[in-house]
Amino acid sequence: MMMVSRKIVSSLQFFTLFYLFTAAFASTEEATALLKWKATFKNQNNSFLASWTPSSNACKDWYGVVCFNGRVNTLNITNASVIGTLYAFPFSSLPFLENLNLSNNNISGTIPPEIGNLTNLVYLDLNTNQISGTIPPQIGSLAKLQIIRIFNNHLNGFIPEEIGYLRSLTKLSLGINFLSGSIPASLGNMTNLSFLFLNENQLSGSIPEEIGYLSSLTELHLGNNSLNGSIPASLGNLNKLSSLYLYNNQLSDSIPEEIGYLSSLTNLYLGTNSLNGLIPASFGNMRNLQALFLNDNNLIGEIPSFVCNLTSLELLYMPRNNLKGKVPQCLGNISDLQVLSMSSNSFSGELPSSISNLTSLQILDFGRNNLEGAIPQCFGNISSLQVFDMQNNKLSGTLPTNFSIGCSLISLNLHGNELADEIPRSLDNCKKLQVLDLGDNQLNDAFPMWLGTLPELRVLRLTSNKLHGPIRLSGAEIMFPDLRIIDLSRNAFLQDLPTSLFEHLKGMRTVDKTMEEPSYHRYYDDSVVVVTKGLELEIVRILSLYTVIDLSSNKFEGHIPSVLGDLIAIRILNVSHNALQGYIPSSLGSLSILESLDLWFNQLSGEIPQQLASLTFLEFLNLSHNYLQGCIPQGPQFCTFESNSYEGNDGLRGYPVSKGCGKDPVSETNYTVSALEDQESNSKFFNDFWKAALMGYGSGLCIGISIIYFLISTGNLRWLARIIEELEHKIIMQRRKKQRGQRNYRRRNNRF
Known part of the structure; x- marks a missing residue:
């Protein structure tokens, strides 16, 4: 019995030593491969990776390296100032790698197809680098992958259909790249997917109906692309969806009624598209909605009263549509509302005083509508208000006179109304005010010099009013x-x-x-x-x-x-x-x-x-x-x-x-000098000509008489005529050359 137990102990010791030996050997091989990759970095003096040396223990001492059973399991060197590529990365030498995080570095080049060798990979994070090229389809063979984050790079080309085969994937983030083409319908197979971020690319085509099959999806971000067509009604099946971002595309047609059945939705961003029709009545069911963005579309009709049922709303943003009718009084019941923006529509009637009940309101923008009547005096009491924009309406009466101490206003724009009387002195309480535009009204006042005490005022626009009198400063040192x-x-x-x-x-x-x-x-x-x-x-x-x-x-x-x-x-x-x-x-x-x-x-x-x-x-x-x-x-x-x-x-x-x-002495002097030079040149030419003629007169007199006699007797005077013509041509060309020089000089002077 003793002999058996000793043999068992010896066997255990042998296998333990063998395991430790092989484990140490394996991690040494992995360490060598990682060191070869590090040797390709452009910044060899990287302080973060100073611990990566042949003499140190990779599993215990190396920055960002975590081992399991002696094999590299995790490589996390995010924000490590790495400047390099993935071409020499040891994809084949790290068979047990599960977590790879190289985010927030300066890694460039493409993703090699060898990434498909990391068959145990669960987490892949390459975000915020300089990676370019296409996404290799080999990623689709990494069956254990749960998270892919390659956003904020320079990727281009199509999204590989093979990614849709990753049934274990829960997060796919490829946003802020240059990906093009359509969204693969195969993505609808990833039933465990909870986050899908493809925003800020160049994707086109329609949104696949299959996206509506992703029953686990909680966030869908397709904004800032070139997607067109209708919003698929199948998105109404995503009952776990909390955020839907489809803004800044080319989506058209009406908003599907089914979107209103997404009872878990907190953020709905459909702005900057070509959506038309009415706001669906089903939107009244989204009681958890906190942000509703429908801006820059072609929506029509009035603000539905059911919007007032969305009591969790914090942001209601619908500018630049074709909405009309009166502003609902019940908006004052949405107590958490912080942003209420309805500018550039066709709203009419008066501004409801109930809005002053919104004690959290920071932005109130109904500019460029057809609102009329007086501004409720109680608006001056909204102490949280930072932006108050009612420009280009038909408001009359006076400005609110009760801006209180502690006023938070930063921008007040009432330009283009019919407001009268004086500029209220209570604005002096708005010490954070930066923009004040009261132009194009009927204000009747002296220059409000007291506004000079507002320390942050940057824009003061009082154009087209009835302001009058001299502008005189007070005795204040700083204005x-x-x-x-x-x-x-x-x-x-x-x-x-x-x-x-x-x-x-x-x-x-x-x-x-x-x-x-x-x-x-x-x-x-x-x-x-x-x-x-x-x-x-x-x-x-x-x-x-x-x-x-x-x-x-x-x-x-x-x-x-x-x-x-x-x-x-x-x-x-x-x-x-x-x-x-x-x-x-x-x-x-x-x-x-x-x-x-x-x-x-x-x-x-x-x-x-x-x-x-x-x-x-x-x-x-x-x-x-x-x-x-x-x-x-x-x-x-x-x-x-x-x-x-x-x-x-x-x-x-x-x-x-x-x-x-006339007072340009240089021009006149040059003209005079030029004229004198012209005369001088002509005079010199004629003097030289007559000197030559006189010098040859004595010796050539007889020859000359003989030649003339010969020409006259034969009737051939063409030789003499040719001499005279050439002489005349030479004089004319010299004069033209001088005149051209004068004109060019004048042009240069006029140009400068």
């Missing part, structure tokens, strides 16, 4: 410190231009390209219309783009302040249609990025400063209908302006008004 756009045009402001205001515009003294986007920029873009280059231009996301001063069409008088030249960030300067006098300040030549300068219809005199010729970005110039005189400066941009930029200034000379400028 309008961050202002970038000020438009006071088409009012009745008078007296001198506000020099003291210009001196305070600190935000225009530097060219700032680093301004942050507002927190709401995902759901709302600030926009403003400016007059530039003689045309109205709508600028979107204005806060970091344009710097504008527009004081045109008022009653300002006096001089243009030279301090304007210190505001070097200005792109558009318009003080036209006033009664300004005096000279154009030469300091405007310091506005190096100025694109549009409009000074027409004033009483400006003197010469155009030569310094303006250095404005290389200047695309539009209008100095017409003033009293300017002298020579028009010549420079790279000035040669592009036509005569209408200067019309109504009878004293101006030079290109393009006239051919020459």
Whole structure:
């Protein structure tokens, strides 16, 4: 009995030693293969992989390597600053690899077909690299794969049909690539799939009906492609679906009623397609819905009352459709609503006061509709409100006067209504205000200098109102410190231009390209219309783009302040249609990025400063209908302006008004010198000719008489005529050459 037990113990020891030996041998082979791959990296001094050395234990010491039973089971070197390719990766030497994570590196090149050798692979993550080429169909042979994440690369070509054979797959993420072609119908075989992300590619064709067979699907993201056709009704079978993203495609027809039966849905994004028809009544069943995006389609009808049953809604986004009717009063019952955007539709009637009950509301946008009546005063009490946009409606009455302390407003746009009376002083409580557009109303007030205390105000647009009086600053040391756009045009402001205001515009003294986007920029873009280059231009996301001063069409008088030249960030300067006098300040030549300068219809005199010729970005110039005189400066941009930029200034000379400028000494001197040289040349030619003739007179007299006698006696005078003709031709050609040189010189002067 003792002998048997000893034999058993010895056998166990042998097998244990044999196992440890083979395991150590196997991991050594795997380690060698991994080191060969590492040797191909472009950054051999990678600190993350410094532990990868032949003398260390791969299973215990190497960064990102995990072994099981002595064999490499997991390779996770995400965010390890690897710069290399997969061409030398040991696909054949890692038969027990289950988890491969190479994400967030700088791996380029293609995915080799040898990846099909990793037959035990369960998790594959190559996201956020520089991988290009096509997806090898050999991936379809990795039957144990549960997760594929290759998003945010440069993959192209078709999605292999073979991927649809991976029945164990739960997550497939191929978004943010350049994949093309149609979505394979075979994907409908992956019944365990819970996440399907194919967004931001170049996929075309229709959405396969088979996608509706993926009964385990919880998130479907096909947005930002070129998919067309109808939304398949089969998607209504996905009763576990929580997020459906089909936005920014070319989908058409009506929204299937079946979508409304997805009772688990929390996010529905169907915006930026060509969907038409009514909003399905079945949408009232989606009680868990938090975000509903139907923007930029061709939907018609009214807002259905059942929308008010969606009490979990936080984002209701339907701008740019053909919706009409009145705004439902019951919207005020959706207590968690944060974004309510219905702009660019045809809503009519009054704005319901119940919206003021939405204490979480951050964006309220009903701009570009047909709403009328007064703005409810209680709207000033929505302390959470960041964006209030009612531009281009038919609202009347006064602005809300009760903006409270702690007001969160960042953007207030009431442009293009019929609002009257004064600008409410309570706006002074909105210390975060960046954009204030009250233009094109009937406001009757003096310039609201108290707005200058708002530290973040960047856009002030009060154009086309009944504002009046002089613009005078208060005694505050800091006023309008961050202002970038000020438009006071088409009012009745008078007296001198506000020099003291210009001196305070600190935000225009530097060219700032680093301004942050507002927190709401995902759901709302600030926009403003400016007059530039003689045309109205709508600028979107204005806060970091344009710097504008527009004081045109008022009653300002006096001089243009030279301090304007210190505001070097200005792109558009318009003080036209006033009664300004005096000279154009030469300091405007310091506005190096100025694109549009409009000074027409004033009483400006003197010469155009030569310094303006250095404005290389200047695309539009209008100095017409003033009293300017002298020579028009010549420079790279000035040669592009036509005569209408200067019309109504009878004293101006030079290109393009006239051919020459009398005060151009260089041009006149060169013309005179050229003429003298021409005369001199002709005189010299004739002198040389007669000298030669006289020198030969004595010796050739007899010969000459004999020749003449011979010619006369024979009647052959053609030889003498030919000599005279050649002499005449030579004189004419010399004169033409000089005249051509003069014309070319004048053209060069006019061009510059």
